[in-house]
Amino acid sequence: MATKAYEYAVHEASHAIVAWLCGFPVKRIRIDVENNRGATDPERGFDPDEACYYVRNHSADDRTRSLLPRMKRDLAGRLAGTIGDEVYGIVGSEAEYKRDRAAAKELSTAITLASWKLADPRPPLSDREPEGVYIRRMNDFVRGKLLDPHRSAIEALAAEIERKGDLSESEIRDFFASRSVSFGSVRDDELP
Secondary structure, eight states, X not given: OOOHHHHHHHHHHHHHHHHXXXXXXXXXXXXXXXXXXXXXXXXXXXXXXXXXXXXXXSTTSHHHHHHHHHHHHHHHHHXXXXXXXXXXXXXXXXXXXXXXXHHHHHHHHHHHHHHHHHOXXXXXXXXXXXXXXXXXXXXXXXXXXXXXXXXXXXXXXHHHHHHHSEEEHHHHHHHHHHTTOOTXXXXXXXXX
16 A cells, blocks of 8 residues: 555656656655645746736737647646546545646636637637536546656656655756656647
């Protein structure tokens, strides 16, 4: 039976692997079992809250076109912890899930609106993809294309997180290099 520390570590390892594959350097990973918390700190290169606000209010301009793939990558990384827990049969922290779901909802709402407005030709509003459908498609992508093929790396990274409790950027970078996890290997055209 897995320890609570290992369960939190699997959650954070899943976030970290997907962030790395999506081209976000991971600055730090840590778990705090006593406080039912874990954190993975990717360097996104943009502020997701500001990006969502901008895209909702300026969804048909060039900056939105450049933000959209990064927002999709961020959404994939945020969904990864919960999906990783599902893959491993872990019931994690409701506080973590609540935070991840709120961020995913905000991102998916902005992504689906911008995608609809940027479509050429633009379909009728009634044909706009509902955010729940989009999140399910992204969940399937994250699970099938990013997490399942990297299960051994997730397990090894989780063991390292469980052992140390806190990993630095250089330790994370060295780990990914030793496991041949390719930085930024997800292409924009692969993202749902």
